Amino acid sequence: xxxxxxxxxxxxxxxxxxxxxxxxxxxxxxxGLDTGGVRLExxxxxxxxxxxxxxxxxxxxxxxxxxxxxxxxxxHGDGYPFDGRGQILAHxxxxxxxxxxxxxxxxxxIWLLEDESNEEGTSLFAVAAHEFxxxxxxxxxxxQGALMYPWYQGLSPNYELPEDDRHGIQQMYACNVRHxxxxxxxxxxxxxxxxxxxxxxxxxxxxxxxxxxxxHINSPVSKQPTPPTTTTTTxxxxxxxxxxxxxxxxxxxxxxxxxxxxxYPQKPDYWPHKPHRHHTTWSTTTTTTTTTTxxxxxxxxxxxxxxxxxxxxxxxDTSYDAISIIRREVFIFKGRYxxxxxxxxxxxxxPAEITRLxxxxxxxxxxxxxxxxxxxxxxxFIGREYYVFNANNLEPGYPKPLTYLGLPASLKxxxxxxxxxxxxxxxxxxxxxxxxxxxxxxxxxxxxPRDMSMFAGVGNDIDAVFxxxxxxxxxxxxxxxxxFDDLRMRVAHEKQKLSAPVWMxxxxxxxxxxxxxxxxxxSSIVSASATVAIGKITLIFAMIAAxxxxxxxxx
Numbered sequence: 001x002x003x004x005x006x007x008x009x010x011x012x013x014x015x016x017x018x019x020x021x022x023x024x025x026x027x028x029x030x031x032g033l034d035t036g037g038v039r040l041e042x043x044x045x046x047x048x049x050x051x052x053x054x055x056x057x058x059x060x061x062x063x064x065x066x067x068x069x070x071x072x073x074x075x076h077g078d079g080y081p082f083d084g085r086g087q088i089l090a091h092x093x094x095x096x097x098x099x100x101x102x103x104x105x106x107x108x109x110i111w112l113l114e115d116e117s118n119e120e121g122t123s124l125f126a127v128a129a130h131e132f133x134x135x136x137x138x139x140x141x142x143x144q145g146a147l148m149y150p151w152y153q154g155l156s157p158n159y160e161l162p163e164d165d166r167h168g169i170q171q172m173y174a175c176n177v178r179h180x181x182x183x184x185x186x187x188x189x190x191x192x193x194x195x196x197x198x199x200x201x202x203x204x205x206x207x208x209x210x211x212x213x214x215x216h217i218n219s220p221v222s223k224q225p226t227p228p229t230t231t232t233t234t235x236x237x238x239x240x241x242x243x244x245x246x247x248x249x250x251x252x253x254x255x256x257x258x259x260x261x262x263x264y265p266q267k268p269d270y271w272p273h274k275p276h277r278h279h280t281t282w283s284t285t286t287t288t289t290t291t292t293t294x295x296x297x298x299x300x301x302x303x304x305x306x307x308x309x310x311x312x313x314x315x316x317d318t319s320y321d322a323i324s325i326i327r328r329e330v331f332i333f334k335g336r337y338x339x340x341x342x343x344x345x346x347x348x349x350x351p352a353e354i355t356r357l358x359x360x361x362x363x364x365x366x367x368x369x370x371x372x373x374x375x376x377x378x379x380x381f382i383g384r385e386y387y388v389f390n391a392n393n394l395e396p397g398y399p400k401p402l403t404y405l406g407l408p409a410s411l412k413x414x415x416x417x418x419x420x421x422x423x424x425x426x427x428x429x430x431x432x433x434x435x436x437x438x439x440x441x442x443x444x445x446x447x448x449p450r451d452m453s454m455f456a457g458v459g460n461d462i463d464a465v466f467x468x469x470x471x472x473x474x475x476x477x478x479x480x481x482x483x484f485d486d487l488r489m490r491v492a493h494e495k496q497k498l499s500a501p502v503w504m505x506x507x508x509x510x511x512x513x514x515x516x517x518x519x520x521x522x523s524s525i526v527s528a529s530a531t532v533a534i535g536k537i538t539l540i541f542a543m544i545a546a547x548x549x550x551x552x553x554x555x
Contacts, residue, residue: 012364033113035112036114037114040113042069045128046128048129049129049161052166052175053169053172053174054174055169055173065278067103067132068103069102069104070104071107072104072107073107073108082108084106089127089152090127091131092104092132092135094134101136103135105124105128125154126152133147133165134171141164142352146162146165146166147161148165149461167327171391186439189513196273287487313337315351318479319498320464320476321463322462324372324466325466325467326370326378330468336354336355336366337351337352337354338353345505346504346505359389367380367384368415369417370414371417371428372419372420373426377389382399385400386405405442407428413430415461415463416476419467420486422473426438427465429452432460433449433451433454434448434450457482463476476499483497
């Protein structure tokens, strides 16, 4: 059994950057495996996560740790018996009390160590790395090839953590600066190099997780005991079924990036052999009572058939409800769905339902605006309310009314929101007005709202706005968008460009009737007097220069 314990939260206390490796392993091991070999595979699996985060794993000889890893067979006391060779390989619990963080492996599997070959066997390193991801708080990913993808896929000895998993673990535990220093190369900007140098020279606090490897194997239990009676104290919130347990293989793999659960449930995550799929549905009404914990009845599905979704938007022929940069990726929202766009385009499995990534209330069929705050928390605007998420978890006390931000009670919704890189301020847009928001006091600034005419050419009632990683601002309306010139304070092109070819990679021949312009057409009238024309041009340039100065100060 492997035990991991969190001894403190990430803070700025001075903890040396080092990795604690596993040493020796006592007594017998599962299925007659080599003692040192098992320890090596488990060590490699943990080190995979440590190399990509500010986590340190240390072995201790104590049962008071965070993650216990057992090799069991059959029924082993947690209400989730193993089924022998094949199908269910292992299951794990998200971090929390009691069994929180534990990982259990089916002892009857043929576990393969490094350099071993057996068509019927299963890589211990691959399964352990996946399960430890759940133990650390990561959920399943819809990205095929990701370590947290729901299906066993085997890993090479020199396996490196894929980008999707790396983003997930670093979102929760921050990144390992030294491990990522190699990413700054000759093509990196001076600012990136200076930041990397500055980061590498600082003493970084690490989160220490303690590890224990048990020296015994539980024998199978032929009869299940009576379910225990427990007393629990919780809130009066009813959670959706998929939020009340660690993520499991779903009806179809579109969970999105690994995420930290909204609350840490105490039921395991299964990792079955392909093509078998094991999932359970239930709901939990939390209250302060004495209850008998019963194991839900699992349903097995031997073939994956995604459900029919009639309202899925066509990425090449749709407007957008909201767009934002979240964790350096583009998130585009439409109806109940969203797309995630990385450096190499749209992620597989998208569009996905918004509620699979963010724990919004059931019944939400759209979002009006989304933006990532300077403190990396994510704000959703829906109707007259707003929600604040820390990673994928809804902050306590939300939703709150828009009036809490200093917005008028008559305001029905927010059309768009962004942190404008031009001045680092947050802006909210609605109808013909916009507000500047002070993040330090969580309230709109004085002398607002102001008229949208300040953003010349954009017009009223926008659908979305955001600033891309290149520093350029984009306003969206209908099926098109404008690039905005922050210095001139007007759109960079009079006529909209089609959104689908640029942001979704669709064919540029897509037809649309929603392309429009909010700028007046150039006049075809030419002055007969060249002298007067030159004088007018000079005057216009002077007026534009003065106007720009006033706009930049005023906006």
